[in-house]
Amino acid sequence: MEKLNFDGIQDVHLENLKANKIAEGITQYILWEGETKHTAIYQFEENTKLPFIDSHDISDEHIYVLDGVFNDGLKDYKKGSYIINPKGTVHHPQSTSGCVVLVTFP
Numbered sequence: 001m002e003k004l005n006f007d008g009i010q011d012v013h014l015e016n017l018k019a020n021k022i023a024e025g026i027t028q029y030i031l032w033e034g035e036t037k038h039t040a041i042y043q044f045e046e047n048t049k050l051p052f053i054d055s056h057d058i059s060d061e062h063i064y065v066l067d068g069v070f071n072d073g074l075k076d077y078k079k080g081s082y083i084i085n086p087k088g089t090v091h092h093p094q095s096t097s098g099c100v101v102l103v104t105f106p
């Protein structure tokens with residue numbers, strides 16, 4: 001029988017993370033950060049929009065909508081949606097109703 005190996009496992013809890021205000025009404029919580037990659041939670045208050053276009057020059061971006069409705073400047077994505085923005089794409093993150101999204105740059 002194989003033995004369990006827990007070496008290197010890391011965990012964080014949202015309540016223990018520093019809130020980074022990246023724009024008016026948009027808060028970022030870094031869950032994990034590597035050299036060119038990261039995973040974060042973004043909370044958008046109602047009627048908020050990132051004040052710049054989000055471009056993906058280095059890698060793909062994966063977004064999972066945990067709560068509310070996220071909009072990329074083209075389309076609304078409700079809770080439970082999974083979006084992949086391939087390298088080279090651009091979008092304009094926003095929300096009229098407010099939302100919480102999990103974002104990873106794998």
